[in-house]
Amino acid sequence: MQASIRLLKKRRFLPLFVTQLLGAFNDNLFKNAMVLFVVYSVYNDETSETWFSAVATGVFILPFFLLSALSGQLADQRDKAAIIRIVKTAEIAIMMVGAIGLGLIWSGVAVHSVAIPLLLVALFAMGVHSTFFGPIKYAILPQHLHDDEVLGGTGLVEAGTYIAILAGTILAGIIPVEAAAVGVVLTALIGYVAGRQVPPAPSLMVPLPIDFHIIRSSIALVRGTMHIRRLFLAIMAISFFWSVGAVLFIQFPPLVKNVLTADKAVASLFLAIFSIGIAIGSIAINRLLGGHVSARYAPASVIGMGGCIVAFHLVCSFWTPAPGDRLLSLGEFLAHPMAGWLSASLLGVSTFGGMFVVPLYAFLTTTVEKCEAARTVAANNIVNSGAMVAGSVMALGLSVAGVPVIQQLLLVAAMTIPCAWLAWKLHCACD
Numbered sequence: 001m002q003a004s005i006r007l008l009k010k011r012r013f014l015p016l017f018v019t020q021l022l023g024a025f026n027d028n029l030f031k032n033a034m035v036l037f038v039v040y041s042v043y044n045d046e047t048s049e050t051w052f053s054a055v056a057t058g059v060f061i062l063p064f065f066l067l068s069a070l071s072g073q074l075a076d077q078r079d080k081a082a083i084i085r086i087v088k089t090a091e092i093a094i095m096m097v098g099a100i101g102l103g104l105i106w107s108g109v110a111v112h113s114v115a116i117p118l119l120l121v122a123l124f125a126m127g128v129h130s131t132f133f134g135p136i137k138y139a140i141l142p143q144h145l146h147d148d149e150v151l152g153g154t155g156l157v158e159a160g161t162y163i164a165i166l167a168g169t170i171l172a173g174i175i176p177v178e179a180a181a182v183g184v185v186l187t188a189l190i191g192y193v194a195g196r197q198v199p200p201a202p203s204l205m206v207p208l209p210i211d212f213h214i215i216r217s218s219i220a221l222v223r224g225t226m227h228i229r230r231l232f233l234a235i236m237a238i239s240f241f242w243s244v245g246a247v248l249f250i251q252f253p254p255l256v257k258n259v260l261t262a263d264k265a266v267a268s269l270f271l272a273i274f275s276i277g278i279a280i281g282s283i284a285i286n287r288l289l290g291g292h293v294s295a296r297y298a299p300a301s302v303i304g305m306g307g308c309i310v311a312f313h314l315v316c317s318f319w320t321p322a323p324g325d326r327l328l329s330l331g332e333f334l335a336h337p338m339a340g341w342l343s344a345s346l347l348g349v350s351t352f353g354g355m356f357v358v359p360l361y362a363f364l365t366t367t368v369e370k371c372e373a374a375r376t377v378a379a380n381n382i383v384n385s386g387a388m389v390a391g392s393v394m395a396l397g398l399s400v401a402g403v404p405v406i407q408q409l410l411l412v413a414a415m416t417i418p419c420a421w422l423a424w425k426l427h428c429a430c431d
Contacts, residue, residue, distance in 0.1 A: 007145070007152065007153055007156060008156070011197070011199060012145070012199055013145065013153060013156075015194055015195070015197035015198045015199070016084075016137065016140060016157075016198050017156060017157065017160055018194040019084060019088065019191055019194045019195045019198060020133070020137045020157060020160065020161060020164075021160045021161065021163070021164040022164070022187055022190055022191035022194060023088075023091070023129070023130070023133060023164075023191055024160075024161045024162075024164035024165055024168070025164035025165070025167055025168040025187060026091070026095065026126075026168065026184055026187040026188060026191065027060075027126055027130060027165075027168070028164070028165045028168030028169050028172065028271075029168035029169075029171055029172050029180055029183055029184055029187070030095065030098050030102075030122070030123070030126065030168075030180070030184045031056065031060065031123060031126075031172075032168065032169050032172035032173065032268065032271065033102060033172040033175075033177055033180035034056065034098075034101075034102065034105075034119050034123065035052070035053055035056050035253060036172060036173060036253060036264040036267060036268065037102075037105060037106075037177050037264075038052055038105070038116065039052065039053065039253045039254065039257065039264070039267075040253075040257065040263070040264045042105075042111060042116075047399050047400065049253060049254040049257065049258075050250065050251070050254045050395065050396065050399040050405065051396060051399070051400075053249075053250045053251075053253055053254065054250050054392045054393075054395055054396040054399075055120070055396075056120070056123060057246055057249065057250050057388070057392045058389055058392045058393075059120050059123050059124050059127065060123050060124070060126065060127040060130075061127065061246070061385045061388045061389055061392070062124065062127060062385070062389065063124065063127035063128040063130075063131045064127065064130070064131050064134070064381045064382065064384065064385035064388075065218075065382055065385040065386055065389060066214055066218075067128060067131045067132070067214060068131055068134075068135070068218070068221075068378040068379070068381040068382045068385070069211075069214060069217040069218040069220070069221040069222075069378060069379075069382065070210070070211075070212065070214060070217060071131050071132040071134070071135050071378055071381075072135050072221060072375035072376075072377065072378025072379065072381075073210050073211065073217065073221075073375065073378075074132070074210065075132075075135045075136050075139055075375075075378070076139070076203060076375050077203050077210065078203060079200055079201060079202045079203065080136045080139065080140045080143070080198075080201035081140075081198045081199060081200050081201050082200075083132065083136060084133065084136060084195045084198050085192075085195055085196055087129055087132050087133050087195075088188070088191050088192040088194075088195035088196075089192060090125075090129055091126070091129050091188040091191060091192070092185070092188045092189060092192060094122055094125040094126055094129060094188075095122070095126075095184040095185045095187075095188040096185055097118065097121065097122045097125070098118075098119065098122035098123070098126070098181075098184055099181040099182065099184055099185050100118060100181075101115050101116075101118035101119035101121075101122055102119065102177050102178070102180055102181035102184075103178060103181050104118065105119065105177065106176070106177045106178045106181070131381065134377065134378075134381055135375070135377040135378045135381065137157060138154065138157070138361060138364070138377045139376075139377055140198075140201050141153045141154060141157070142366065143201050150362060150366055152286055154358060154361055154362040155282045155283060155285070155286040155358055155362075156282075158278070158279075158282040158354065158357075158358050158361065159278075159279040159282040159283050159354075160279075162275040162276070162278040162279040162282070162354070163275065163276075163279050165271075165275040165278075166271075166272045166275035166276055166279070169268050169271040169272050169275060170268055170269075170272045171183070172268055173264050173265045173266075173267060173268020173269070173271075173272075174265055174268065218382055221375060221378060221379045221382065222379050222382055222383060224375075224379075225375070225376055225379035225380075226379070226383075228367075229429060230363075230367060230426065230429050231364065231367060231376065231379075233422050233423075233425050233426035233429060234295075234360050234363050234364055234367075234380075234426055235364070235379065235380045235383050235384075236383070236422050237298070237302075237356075237360060237419055237422040237423045237426060238357060238360050238361070238380060238384055239380075239383045239384045239386070239387035239388075240387065240415060240416075240418055240419035240422065241302065241353065241356060241357050241419055242384045242387055242388050242391075243387040243388055243390060243391035243415065244305075244353075244391070244412055244415050244416060244419070245353070245388075246387075246388040246389075246391040246392055246395075247391045247392070247394065247395045247408065247412050247415075248274070248309075248349075248412060249271070249274075250391075250392060250395045250396075251395065251405050251408060251409070251412075252267055252270045252271060252274075253267045254405055255316070255405045255406065256270060257327070258405070259316055259319065259321070259404075259405060259406050260316070260319055260321070260328070260333070260342075261321040261322040261326070261327055261328055262322075262327055262328040262329075262330075262332075262333045263327040263328065263329055263330070265329070265330040266328065266330055266333045269330065269333075270346060273343055273346050273347050273350065274346060274349070274350040275350070276347065276350070277346070277347045277348070277349065277350025277351040277352075277353065277354060278350045278351070278353055278354040279354065280347075280350075280351045280354060281301075281350065281351040281352060281353060281354020281355040281356070281358070282354045282355075282358045284351070284354070284355060285297060285301075285354065285355040285358050285359060286358070288355075289359060294359060294427075295359055295360065295363065295423055295426045295427040296427055297355060297356075297359075298355075298356050298359060298360065298420075298423035298424075298426070298427065299420045299421075299423045299424040299427065301352045301353075301355040301356035301423075302352065302353075302356045302416045302419045302420045302423060303416065303417075303420050304348065304352040305348075305349055305352035305353050305356065305416055306413045306414075306415075306416030306417065306420075307348075307413075308345050308346075308348035308349040308352060309345075309349055309409055309412055309413040309416070310409075310410070310413045311341075311345040311348070312342065312345040312346055312349060312409060313406065313409040313410055313413070315338055315341045315342045315345055316342070316406050316409070317406060318338065319336075319338055319342070320336075320338075356419075356423070360423075360426075363426075364376050364377055364380055394411075395408060398411070
């Protein structure tokens with residue numbers, strides 16, 4: 001662990017770490033400020049709230065499905081540091097558009113006709129931003145780090161990402177929406193400065209023509225990756241994990257408001273606890289594996305995750321709601337006799353999740369040649385995003401069909417079983 005932390009003193013790692021941390025922070029500050037404000041201040045029924053949460057999630061994920069093949073080609077065939085600078089410049093413009101949308105929705109001007117569509121456009125553009133940055137932040141690690149540092153570096157990136165998600169999520173729940181509008185622009189500016197410090201990472205392969213046909217290139221990329229059995233198993237296991245995560249993140253705001261009868265600060269707390277758990281799991285699994293990339297603990301980790309989801313469901317089922325139409329404040333929620341059990345079960349879900357997914361991401365970038373790492377991550381992103389969109393559609397369909405959010409948790413728990421089976425097959429194939 002100390003060896004991993006020492007990477008934070010290295011210029012070959014620190015600027016990238018700070019850049020991705022600020023990007024994750026900004027994504028979540030903007031998205032959660034938008035979703036929580038709309039859920040708590042615009043809509044007043046569980047179906048509409050779940051609908052908006054699902055649409056926002058789908059809009060952010062869609063670019064990963066459409067553009068990951070292109071981003072993977074560019075990352076492998078161009079200087080990764082140069083792409084980072086372009087992407088961070090675009091983030092400034094995107095967040096200015098998002099800030100205008102947040103300002104309009106706060107002032108109550110053209111909320112449905114202009115503000116919400118503008119916010120969704122900015123969210124889609126941030127999805128594009130993350131699509132092009134995502135393959136780089138993992139693929140650049142084997143290029144800048146030594147072989148025995150890659151797992152530790154991946155763990156730090158994952159932990160840093162979720163700490164940033166935590167910070168952005170907490171702020172989104174407690175600061176006014178107009179403050180969030182200013183914050184997202186300032187963070188984008190700081191992220192641009194950090195991104196300019198990332199050392200060069202030129203292509204390690206002979207330049208090839210870029211295929212800009214997104215459908216053809218996506219099919220070719222996935223087909224060229226998934227035929228390798230170990231990569232197929234790793235990508236499918238990660239995809240099941242993120243489909244579970246997508247459904248949970250969609251469910252949190254309406255579940256907190258309508259089942260737990262708590263305000264948006266509590267919804268923000270739930271997302272924060274989830275992020276803390278992922279960070280804890282990311283660091284813990286690196287310690288358990290001693291820097292060795294392995295799926296040894298993945299099956300048990302995801303089964304533990306499923307068990308904690310069932311526990312979370314049971315606590316929600318016995319929750320005593322607030323009287324009348326009032327919502328519990330954060331302090332009142334924490335004073336509730338079942339709040340500790342609820343928080344512990346949620347922390348267990350995310351900690352086991354972090355222990356499951358981090359070694360699989362490290363596996364993706366270390367199994368292939370360094371010059372193919374970005375395309376492998378991009379292929380993974382395509383399949384992951386398809387699974388997350390499917391999870392979003394499933395959550396939306398269940399809500400429209402009248403299935404209560406609390407009952408949907410059991411289906412989410414069941415989804416961890418095929419995830420564990422895939423992880424076991426990967427362990428048998430590689431370890």
